[in-house]
Amino acid sequence: MKGLVTLKLFLNQENEVAVDGVSSKATVQDFFDAIDDFFTANPLPCETCKQNCCGGRFKINMDSVSARKISRGKVERIIPKLFVDMGENKLEVFLVAGNKKCRNLNGLGRCLVYKERPASCRTYICIAKSSCYKILEAAIVAELHHAMRAEYLDVVLADRATPAAAIEPAGALRQEIVSTSIAYNRNNYSEILIKDCVKADSAHSNVTPAEAAWFQELINKNV
Ligand code: SF4
Numbered sequence: 001m002k003g004l005v006t007l008k009l010f011l012n013q014e015n016e017v018a019v020d021g022v023s024s025k026a027t028v029q030d031f032f033d034a035i036d037d038f039f040t041a042n043p044l045p046c047e048t049c050k051q052n053c054c055g056g057r058f059k060i061n062m063d064s065v066s067a068r069k070i071s072r073g074k075v076e077r078i079i080p081k082l083f084v085d086m087g088e089n090k091l092e093v094f095l096v097a098g099n100k101k102c103r104n105l106n107g108l109g110r111c112l113v114y115k116e117r118p119a120s121c122r123t124y125i126c127i128a129k130s131s132c133y134k135i136l137e138a139a140i141v142a143e144l145h146h147a148m149r150a151e152y153l154d155v156v157l158a159d160r161a162t163p164a165a166a167i168e169p170a171g172a173l174r175q176e177i178v179s180t181s182i183a184y185n186r187n188n189y190s191e192i193l194i195k196d197c198v199k200a201d202s203a204h205s206n207v208t209p210a211e212a213a214w215f216q217e218l219i220n221k222n223v
Pocket residue numbers: 044045046047049050051052053054125126
């Protein structure tokens with residue numbers, strides 16, 4: 001359910017994408033809806049742009065809610081299509097990594113999973129952004145990526161082909177991630193509060209404690 005204050009995006013005096021109306025009840029879905037409304041009012045020239053963002057020159061974090069939606073709840077089905085980087089207790093799960101074109105891009109340059117695309121794709125806007133937008137983007141993308149790491153480990157732990165020696169470290173890492181994740185096991189973005197993402201992510205380090213405190217002051221001004 002939407003909060004009493006409506007979250008919206010607008011262009012500020014510096015021509016940056018800015019955010020207004022973030023309340024303690026605002027959800028990740030409210031943020032994504034506000035981004036869609038902003039794009040409707042300020043369409044980007046993607047069809048004629050030579051940058052071709054989905055063409056794969058970036059790393060795109062996978063997100064847990066998107067993974068559940070794209071796979072219709074069978075996350076194990078899409079794991080082989082993702083790019084997983086695991087080393088020294090650090091696990092990354094990407095939709096796109098490096099120079100490969102996103103597999104969800106069709107021959108006409110359209111996204112085949114547009115309604116279920118990950119947070120990294122939803123929040124990317126190729127124009128200048130305000131500090132508040134950057135904090136929300138960083139926190140939401142990082143939190144959903146964090147939860148995706150646990151979803152991946154769930155698949156690893158359930159896979160009979162996983163070597164016995166890998167079970168214990170995978171289980172320990174999963175437990176560590178789950179204990180600090182607020183997006184894990186959620187099926188919808190409307191179940192995740194933005195304020196929880198910012199708070200949780202300051203622990204995952206993409207948002208600094210000072211930014212998290214500033215953000216808290218901001219939402220305290222609204223209902
Ligand atoms: S998002 Fe921006 S940079 Fe990327 S293809 Fe569209 S217009 Fe070009």
